[in-house]
Amino acid sequence: MAEQLCGGLMVDCIQSLSEVLADRDQGSDSWQDVLVAAVGYANTMVPDSSTHNEKIQLLWNGFVKVALKSSFTSSLVLNLLKCLVERLYVTGKNDLLPIPTLYQMIMSHSKFLTVILDQTDEFDTAKASLIDLLTTLAHKDGSCCHTAHVAVLLGAYGANLSQTDQKILLLINLYERNGAVLSEYRPYLWGPMAIEHHSIRKNLGASLFKQASMDKVLENLNTDKLYQSVLKFPLRRKLKPLEVGDVQFLKSTEECYDPAFLLPLFSHLLAPASLVNCRMFAETNCLGFTLAALSSHDAGTRAAAYHILTRFNQHLEGAKFVEKEQFIYLLECVRNSIDTPNAKLACIITVFMAKVAQLLLKPDDHMYQVINSFLLLKPAMDVMHVPEFYKLFNSSALEYKQERSWILSLLGDGLRETADYRIFEKRYVFKLLLCFHDSAISDNHTKMQVLNIVQAACNLKTVATDLSKNHGIVAWISGAIVSSSTTPARHQQFTQILHDLWFTLLGTRERVEKETEKTSRGCLPVLFTNEMLLTMLTLLENFGEVQDTAVFDTFLETLGSVLQHLDLTKEQYQGNGYTVSIVQISTRHILLLLKMWATFASDMQLLENIKTMVEPTVSRNDQQTRPYKSVLKTTTKTNAVGDAPNLNDLSQCSTVAECTKRLLAVVLHCKLSSSNKNTAQSVNNCNLSVVQWALEQLKIFLNDTLVNCEGSPLENTSKHQETLQELLAVQNKLLRWLLSALQESSANTGVANMLTVSILLNKEAGKQIVTLLLDIYSQIYHVKGKVHAGNIEWTNDIQNAVHLVNDIVLHLLSSTSSAGNDSLFQGVLQQSSHVKALHMVQGLTSADGKDNVELVSLFIRDVCLNTQQPTHFLQCVNDARMGSLDSVTNLPVKSPKKIKRKSGTAIIAASEFSAKKSKKKASVVNI
Numbered sequence: 073m074a075e076q077l078c079g080g081l082m083v084d085c086i087q088s089l090s091e092v093l094a095d096r097d098q099g100s101d102s103w104q105d106v107l108v109a110a111v112g113y114a115n116t117m118v119p120d121s122s123t124h125n126e127k128i129q130l131l132w133n134g135f136v137k138v139a140l141k142s143s144f145t146s147s148l149v150l151n152l153l154k155c156l157v158e159r160l161y162v163t164g165k166n167d168l169l170p171i172p173t174l175y176q177m178i179m180s181h182s183k184f185l186t187v188i189l190d191q192t193d194e195f196d197t198a199k200a201s202l203i204d205l206l207t208t209l210a211h212k213d214g215s216c217c218h219t220a221h222v223a224v225l226l227g228a229y230g231a232n233l234s235q236t237d238q239k240i241l242l243l244i245n246l247y248e249r250n251g252a253v254l255s256e257y258r259p260y261l262w263g264p265m266a267i268e269h270h271s272i273r274k275n276l277g278a279s280l281f282k283q284a285s286m287d288k289v290l291e292n293l294n295t296d297k298l299y300q301s302v303l304k305f306p307l308r309r310k311l312k313p314l315e316v317g318d319v320q321f322l323k324s325t326e327e328c329y330d331p332a333f334l335l336p337l338f339s340h341l342l343a344p345a346s347l348v349n350c351r352m353f354a355e356t357n358c359l360g361f362t363l364a365a366l367s368s369h370d371a372g373t374r375a376a377a378y379h380i381l382t383r384f385n386q387h388l389e390g391a392k393f394v395e396k397e398q399f400i401y402l403l404e405c406v407r408n409s410i411d412t413p414n415a416k417l418a419c420i421i422t423v424f425m426a427k428v429a430q431l432l433l434k435p436d437d438h439m440y441q442v443i444n445s446f447l448l449l450k451p452a453m454d455v456m457h458v459p460e461f462y463k464l465f466n467s468s469a470l471e472y473k474q475e476r477s478w479i480l481s482l483l484g485d486g487l488r489e490t491a492d493y494r495i496f497e498k499r500y501v502f503k504l505l506l507c508f509h510d511s512a513i514s515d516n517h518t519k520m521q522v523l524n525i526v527q528a529a530c531n532l533k534t535v536a537t538d539l540s541k542n543h544g545i546v547a548w549i550s551g552a553i554v555s556s557s558t559t560p561a562r563h564q565q566f567t568q569i570l571h572d573l574w575f576t577l578l579g580t581r582e583r584v585e586k587e588t589e590k591t592s593r594g595c596l597p598v599l600f601t602n603e604m605l606l607t608m609l610t611l612l613e614n615f616g617e618v619q620d621t622a623v624f625d626t627f628l629e630t631l632g633s634v635l636q637h638l639d640l641t642k643e644q645y646q647g648n649g650y651t652v653s654i655v656q657i658s659t660r661h662i663l664l665l666l667k668m669w670a671t672f673a674s675d676m677q678l679l680e681n682i683k684t685m686v687e688p689t690v691s692r693n694d695q696q697t698r699p700y701k702s703v704l705k706t707t708t709k710t711n712a713v714g715d716a717p718n719l720n721d722l723s724q725c726s727t728v729a730e731c732t733k734r735l736l737a738v739v740l741h742c743k744l745s746s747s748n749k750n751t752a753q754s755v756n757n758c759n760l761s762v763v764q765w766a767l768e769q770l771k772i773f774l775n776d777t778l779v780n781c782e783g784s785p786l787e788n789t790s791k792h793q794e795t796l797q798e799l800l801a802v803q804n805k806l807l808r809w810l811l812s813a814l815q816e817s818s819a820n821t822g823v824a825n826m827l828t829v830s831i832l833l834n835k836e837a838g839k840q841i842v843t844l845l846l847d848i849y850s851q852i853y854h855v856k857g858k859v860h861a862g863n864i865e866w867t868n869d870i871q872n873a874v875h876l877v878n879d880i881v882l883h884l885l886s887s888t889s890s891a892g893n894d895s896l897f898q899g900v901l902q903q904s905s906h907v908k909a910l911h912m913v914q915g916l917t918s919a920d921g922k923d924n925v926e927l928v929s930l931f932i933r934d935v936c937l938n939t940q941q942p943t944h945f946l947q948c949v950n951d952a953r954m955g956s957l958d959s960v961t962n963l964p965v966k967s968p969k970k971i972k973r974k975s976g977t978a979i980i981a982a983s984e985f986s987a988k989k990s991k992k993k994a995s996v997v998n999i
Contacts (some may be wrong), residue, residue, distance in 0.1 A: 132160070133169050136177070144183045150201035154208050161212050171213035178206065179221065188228045189267065196236070199228070203239040207246065214250035222247060222257055227267040231333050233306060234326040238316040241333055245312075259284055259340050260333075265292045286341050287349060290356050293329075298357040301328040302426045303485045305364040307419075311335065311372035323488065331365055335376045338362060342383035350384065350391040354399060355433055359384065360426030363406075366415075367422045367488075374414050381406070398432045401447065408452035418495055420486030421455045427482065438471050439478050458483070461499050473515075480505075480521040487528045493535045502529070502539065506548055510555065519556070523565050530573040537577065540600060545573070550607040553614050563615040564623045570611065571630045574604060578637070595641040598652050605634050605655045612664055621672050621727040628665070628734035631657075635741040656743040662762050669735055672728050681761060732769055736802065739766045740809045760837040763810060767844035770806055773799055774851045800869040803848070807876035814883050842884065849877050849932070878928045 136153070143149035160168060178184060187195045187202055210216050222244065229240045248254050261269050261284050269284060306324035309317060309331055319326050338358060342348055353359055362384070365377035385403045388396060406425065410417075431443050446460050453459060464479035483501065486492055496502060508514055509522045526545070529535045539545040549569060556562050577596060595601075608631050618624045638654045645652040663682055670678040744759040852873045930948055 136169060136174060140177060140181060144181055145187060145195060145198045147197040147201040150198065150205050154201070154205045157205070157208050157212065171209050172216050175206070175209045175213075175216040178202075178209075179224075185224070188224065191230075191264070200236045200239065203236060203243060207239065207243050210243065210246050210250065214246075217247040217250040217252050219247075219252045219254075219256065222252060222254060223266070223270040226257060226260060226262050227264070227270070229262045229266075229333075231262050231329055232326060233309070233317075233319050233322065233324055233328050233330050235316055237330065238313070241330065242313070242316065259286065259289050260337055261289060261292060262333075263292065286346065287352065289337070289341060290349075290352055290358065293356055293358070295356050297327065298329060298361055299430075300325075302357060302360045302364045303423065304328050305361070305367065305419075305422075306331060307367060307488070308369050309373065310370045311376055329361070331361070331368070331373055334358075334361065335365060335373065335380065338380050339376065339383065342380060342387060344383070344386070348384075348387040348391070350387055350399070351393040351395065351433075353384065354395075354429055357426070357430070359399075359429050363425045363429065364419075364422045366417045367419045368416070371414060374416060378414065395432050398444070399429070402428060402432065405447060405451065405453055409455050417455055418486075418491045419488040420458060420482070420492045420495055421453070423486040424459050424482055438474055442475065456495060456498070458495055458499050458501065461501065465504065473518075476518065477521065480518065480525065484521060484524040484528055487525060487532075487535075490532060490534045493529065493532065493538070502543055506543065506545075509552060516557070520561070520565065523552075523569065527565070527569045527572060530569055530576055533576050533579070536573055540573075540577065546600065546603045546607055549573075550603075550610050553607070553611050556614075558615055560619045560623075563611070563618060564620065566611055566615070567623050567627045567630070570604070570608060571626050574630050574634060578633070595637065595644055598638075598641050598645070598654065601634060601638050601641060602655045605631075605638065605657070608634060609655075609657065609661055612661060618668050618671075621731060624668055624672065625727055625731050625734065628731055628738060632734050632737045632741075635738060639741070657738070657741055659742065659744055659758050659762055662739055662742050663758060665735055665738065666762070666765060669728075669731060672731065678765070733773075733802075736766060736769055736806070740805050744813050757837070760841070763813075764837060764841055764844065766806055766810075767841060767848065770799075770803055771844055771847050771851070774803065774848065797869070800873065803852075804869065804872050804876060807848075807873065807880065811876055811880050811883070814880065842881075845877060845880060849881075852877065874929060878932060881932050882928070 139149050139153060157171075157174075161171060184202075187198050190196070190199055225240055225244055225247070229244070230237045244254070257270075260266075265288075269288075301324075304324045306317075306319070306322035306328065308322045309324070311332055313332055340346075341353075362377050362380045365373050368374050368377070381403060385400065388400050388403070402425070428443055428447070431437060431440050434440055442460075442464070458479075461479060461483075464475045467475040469475060483496070483505075487496065505522050505525060509519055514522075526539075526549075529539060530545075536545075549566065553566055556566075577600075608627075611627070612631075618627070635657065642652055642654055667679065667682055670676070670682070739762060742762065744762070852870060
């Protein structure tokens, strides 16, 4: 039954997709959503649909032709074809279009060469999807693999570690296993040079064509890129990979060369019968790349590297160039230093050897004589210690800076694994480096090199843990921040070090948004987390000016994660019955962050407001206001309008938007500053500024999201659903934070500068905050209407949002009524009917707030509309008293109308809240 149902659905799916692809609108994105859903279905369908084979066979041929004709450059269509091929072409059943025919249709397509030979990013995703489709077809039927195709694949290959290049290499290996003759193309050329070379072969013919020489192959290599591949050698890359590997897992980058391709190529170039240019092999960093392969985790890769070194050594004996004897001696030292066959060497040793191989070709370099003296000292090297560390680091030569810089560069490039760190510890490297950084004889260049080494160590979890426990690295970073010069480069380096250290010790690279879910894993020690937060705040106070939005975003990401982890730690301790003291982020820290954000967002008004608020606070010069000087100091050095970031750049705009979200999350952890009577007005104005900014950004995010959702059913836009859910979660956190701040201030009756009192006293700021709250309130109902229109169950999030706004507005109303100052609500509470209604609402909320949320919402609606009488509220209260409260709360839901606005304040349309006046029960919107 399941197979029959799946087969029928498959027939309808293929038929519908054919119509969509044939009649799709190029300017619409709806067809892409259909394809995404189809790919998801194809991945879950039952492979065997034999009962509908005839119908599928009739539709499949036409579908393939339409898909390839209309959407060959679409990665979605190619992925769909790949999924359908995997499901439909079952072993032993060839009733459908033959795979070799389908393969030939793809290869002979007019856009095939355009896509597969693309060297730009225009068809990057389509190229990867096309390779996946070809690989799937080749796995299904090996007869598709013809030797003539190899030339095209080599032309599309880049020899890098990118996902696409790894897939092409796997496809070439699949060709070889299926009988394709690759020896015709050796030695291999790749990329544009391969296209040019094989096009000449096609024109001249096999008789006149000559194979590529070694020099031509080496010219195809980028020397600088190969050197970076030496420093970032993929330690976990296998010589014969069976799958595509992630570059982070391989411990490399996508721009590096792939040893699975280069090492066999080097072995072929160094064949005994080949004519080899040994100096060019070393000069292009091929020898250094081979030496770096001795640190690989894969035994096959190391064996291939030893094999290549052996062949190179044999060719050296007959070579004729000046540095011949030195290279022979270097390889002899490498051989004498290895005790066991196919031994794995530490990265610090192989990087040292690769650097030495380059120095042997530069006799004019000062380090040439120094390193040659070291090599000639002994016939073997001690591979368990850092070569010449003490001599070069503590050099007394006139060129001591150059020698120290060389060894520090070696340490920074060679620290890639825990084994390297153990070698460092034998020479007390980190103890010496950390002390030297703080000494008077350390210059700026040397300090930057030391920080580079520390940053490399912070990316290794075992090393970072040991540095935190035994070296006090966080406290050292804090001291280094205070004593360092405030330059943008130094700020970027400290920010990256703290980011890498924190997320490495946290055990995951998940971002802050994914950390909100509670897990069973243990939290980091609270003392360490507190120390980390103090260091982040120290960095914030000492480096007030940041010129790069990416650095600011990284700082906010780290800070938000630390604050989030502190909350989780506190909850865990309290759950076990313990009390814990954690560091709090205060208003002045938020003001510093707001100043930076305003600079990047070109919000000159906010910059001016911060300066206006902070100046009276600092002028008192007492102990409580002194910390605000850092805010004023950095604010006075604002960027000119011409120096502001270019917000027309989409990437820049997206970064600023991401920074806004992260900063909003940081604000939720802020503990608003308290003050004495002398500083009440100025400090509380700062608190109001923080609250107002947070509400403004929340309103903007909600409004933008709702605008993007207009005109499309919410249930069909999964992306909009996720965005709205995230915003509702952030909104509820912000409202809960604001309510907690108001209630906490009200509880401290002895403090004259409560947040509530400051809102009442500062009429302008108070009105703006109330206006923003009412705007957000109307947006909540707008979201509610879209949710019910899309039949989506988000009732908990929306219900919580309504409760929170009700509590905040009622709190302000109660405080306004007690203070006798009704300027916030335009004199509404001066009317006796509204005062009476407020007392009734207070009685309702204290008795059973959840059941009476509709009545409270009706009262707030009357306040928003500034009505003379709370008619709707009183009518519903009377109906509830005459009947049952359940008859009010369980009435059917109505979709809201459009949001109306009046005098700058968002007003909820009366149709959303009003009750129908009739002889029967009143109808009230159930939120």
